[in-house]
Amino acid sequence: MGAVQRTLSDIALAVQRIYGEAIDPLEERFAFERRPGESEIAGAPTVLFLGNHSSGKSTFINHLLAAPVQKTGLAPTDDTFTVLMNGAEEDREGQAAVSDPTLPFGDLKSFGPEFLSHFRVKLRSTEVLREVTLIDSPGMIDARGEGSDRGYDFAGAVRWFAERADVVFVFFDAEKPGTTGETLQVFTQSLRGIDHKLLIVMNKMDRFESLQDFARAYGSLCWNLGKIIPRKDLPHIFTTYLPVDGAAPPALPARDFEGTREELIREVRRAPARRIDNLITQLEEHAQRLYVHARVIDEARRNLRRFGAKLWTLLVFLILFAGLAGAITITTHQEWWIPAVIFGGAALVAYAGSFVIRGLIRGSERQIVAGLSDIFERLYARELLVRDRVEDLRALWGKVHPHLRHALEKVGVRAFPKLRAEERDRLAGAVETEIPALRAQLHRELKHSP
Ligand SMILES: Nc1nc2c(ncn2[C@@H]2O[C@H](COP(=O)(O)OP(=O)(O)OP(=O)(O)O)[C@@H](O)[C@H]2O)c(=O)[nH]1
Ligand SMILES: [Mg+2]
Structure with a gap:
């Protein structure tokens, strides 16, 4: 293992440790979303190839592997999802692949037998x-x-792979730069929120006879992408071609296109580093969300307890007062019915009061759940004054709030435990110190790697 790989695997171990120490103890007690499993964290760095039919995905893979592992051809010969991974040469078809406990594909069973016959x-x-x-x-x-x-x-399956991948290539055939049907579906349904992993490739540049053809095709791909990618700026488009036996030599100057091909190969080789970067980002976001989630729940619980405690104390004082008054009437030999009325009244107040208080607490609980944003604003008042953090914090709250509200409505504020000081400190330490240190370590390592 090289020095880079060693650092990467050290960082992956540190990520596991932070999940284990700072996150796992809180996750279940605070009904928080599940964190990525061990197999997802330890799994190999992954590159996913998407793209139009006949755009050169399989040719690029064969080029990378320097072997004709995948079938290629102009006719749609291969309509399967094929995972190529390290191991003694062997092919596993659908059901056999998802049933193998040593492979991380068990979840794919849920896509059904028709999918499995294409995996x-x-x-x-x-x-x-x-x-x-x-x-x-x-x-x-x-x-x-x-x-x-x-x-x-199909879109769901693409999403499953894309979420787990560290780099996602989307290939377009320069001769057919159209983007309707499935491309639209995949961009809007499967790739939403993961554009940071996307690399868009316009392949087969050798097929252009003239610069005009190229300009026309490039323009139309941009136009089409603009319609399906929900962002303001257009992503970078890598223009390249692949060496193919028997193909005519490129008419346009090929040097840049070949340079881009090398760049794409480097992007594949960088997947391990990207994976670690993604792992750290995922951990960071998870930890930040959990921190806000647990703090707001803890504060909600505390507010409700304070409200309840006030009412119960009031009731106890009332009853004690009545008891005292009753005792005085007895010791001062008042008529028999006076203490009887006082004690009876006190018993009635105790009985009815406990019902009323429970009702009031329920009402206050509903109010607290409806006003979670106020609690968040109070807890983060100081941070919300720092201008450059406001948007991030509000976006974070936007992600936490719906799930948090749902959890509180489902099980009630009182069902949650206290957030212990040492738990809070451990999580804060992870968010504020440990995770940024991991990221710095990764960047240091990448800067020094060739
Ligand atoms: N001239 C030229 N031909 C290419 C290039 N890339 C791929 N081809 C050819 O285009 C055809 C389709 O390539 P494939 O790699 O099979 O395309 P694919 O994206 O895997 O297609 P499907 O698996 O059907 O989705 C093959 O005949 C390749 O030889 C290229 O850059 N230039
Ligand atoms: Mg193919």
Whole structure:
């Protein structure tokens, strides 16, 4: 293992440790969303290849592996999701691949038998695969409506892979830069929120006869992407071509396109570093959300307890006062019915009062749950004054609030435990010190790596 790999695996271990020490003890007690599992964290860095049919995904993979592992061709010959990973040469088809407990694909069973007949794992012992796992995918069909004929949830399956991948290539065929049907569905449903992993590739640049053809195709790809990518700025488009046996030599100057090909290969090799970066980001976001979640719950619980304590104390004083008054009437030999009325009244107040108080507490609980944002504003009043953090904090609250509210409505404020000081300090330490230190370590290492 090289020095970089060692640092990366040290950081991955530190991420596991922080989950174990600072997050796991709180997660269940505070009904928080599940954190990524051990297998997800320890899994190999992954590169996913998406793209139109015949855009060159499989050709690029073969080029990377320097071996004809994937079928290529102009006719739609391969409509499977193929995972290429390191191991003694062997192919596993759908059901066998998802049932193997040593492979991290058990969850894919939920996509059904039709999907499984379009899923396979190829184990190969290749240098590249020792560092990254590659996933080839069925070409997206570029006609509206056709996507629904696959017989399984294609966009859902793409999302499953894309969420776990560290780099996602989206290939377009320079000759057919259209983006309707499945491409639209995949961009809007499967890739939403993960644009930081996307690399858009316009392949087959060698096919252009003239600069004009190229300009026209590039323009139309931009136009089409602009319609389906919900952002203001257009992502970078990598323009390249792949060496193919028997293809005519490129008419346009090829040097830049070849340079871009090398760049794309470097992006594949950088997947392990990206994975660690993604792991740290995921941990950071999870820890920040949990911190806000637990603090707001703790404060809500404290407010409710304070309210309840006040009412119960009032009732106890009332009863004590009545008891005292009753005792005085007895010791001063008042008529028999006077202490009887006082004691009877006190018993009645105690009985009815406990009902009233319970009702008031329930009402206050509802109010607290409806006003969680006020609690957040109070708890974070100081941080919300620091201008550059306001937007981040509000976005964080926007993510935490719906789930938190749901949890409190479901099980009630009183069902939650106290957030102990040492638990809070450990989580704060992770968010404020440990996680930023991990990120700094990663950046230091990457700066020094070749
Ligand atoms: N001239 C030229 N041909 C290419 C290039 N890339 C791929 N091809 C050819 O295009 C055809 C389709 O390539 P594939 O790699 O099979 O495309 P794919 O994206 O895997 O297609 P599906 O698996 O059907 O989705 C093959 O015949 C390749 O030889 C390229 O850059 N230039
Ligand atoms: Mg293919």
